[in-house]
Amino acid sequence: MDRADAETKAAEFVYQTKIADQKRSELDAEVLDKRIASFQNSPELTGHFFLTAPTDGTVTQCTALPGEVIAARTPIFSIFNPANTYAVVFFAPSDVPRLDRGQKFKISIGGVGGSVSGKLTDFYPELSALPGSLTRYFWQEEKWSQYIPARIDFTDLTPSQRSKVFAWAQLSATREGAPVSLAWLDRHLRFMRQLITSSFAQERVDR
Numbered sequence: 001m002d003r004a005d006a007e008t009k010a011a012e013f014v015y016q017t018k019i020a021d022q023k024r025s026e027l028d029a030e031v032l033d034k035r036i037a038s039f040q041n042s043p044e045l046t047g048h049f050f051l052t053a054p055t056d057g058t059v060t061q062c063t064a065l066p067g068e069v070i071a072a073r074t075p076i077f078s079i080f081n082p083a084n085t086y087a088v089v090f091f092a093p094s095d096v097p098r099l100d101r102g103q104k105f106k107i108s109i110g111g112v113g114g115s116v117s118g119k120l121t122d123f124y125p126e127l128s129a130l131p132g133s134l135t136r137y138f139w140q141e142e143k144w145s146q147y148i149p150a151r152i153d154f155t156d157l158t159p160s161q162r163s164k165v166f167a168w169a170q171l172s173a174t175r176e177g178a179p180v181s182l183a184w185l186d187r188h189l190r191f192m193r194q195l196i197t198s199s200f201a202q203e204r205v206d207r
Helices: 002-040 093-098
Strands: 058-062 077-080 086-091 104-109 115-123 148-154 171-175 178-187 194-199
Touching: 086 093, 086 115, 104 148
Parallel strands: 086 194
Antiparallel strands: 058 077, 086 148, 104 115, 104 171, 115 148, 171 178, 178 194
């Protein structure tokens, strides 16, 4: 009897093993079918690519038209999202010793009533030239002058104020009583973030 039970259990084990192998094979075949379908429908094979917006916002620039041929990695549209707004300010290197992370600025933006607060968050790691629209004099050109970009985050924009922050808006800012000229709002085409740029070429930033 014991031998018969052992043979029965062995046969049952073999049967269950075969069933498991069959299920595994069916799953492998299903995965393979999905991979084949994905490959057949892939943009690389069909030539049809669909772009999706990485964030909520309003399309403010679209540089390509249907039927137009563009090179790979070329920015073709820009999204403006006031919720992701921060300032990029260009300081003269000689001003940096008088600046610290956490310093606060009062900023007035065209179209937004009153002033808003901003905090210097960090400095960019590389020296930079001024954007072309901020270059007013020959000595501000890259071959004569370099600047250190710094980020200023807005700290108290209300939803109503954010809705009135427009691209390329004119604005000004002060820090501890020192006037600072801030220029236009720019938008990063691929990372979809809004920048506010500033020139500190003529005004010094003093403690």
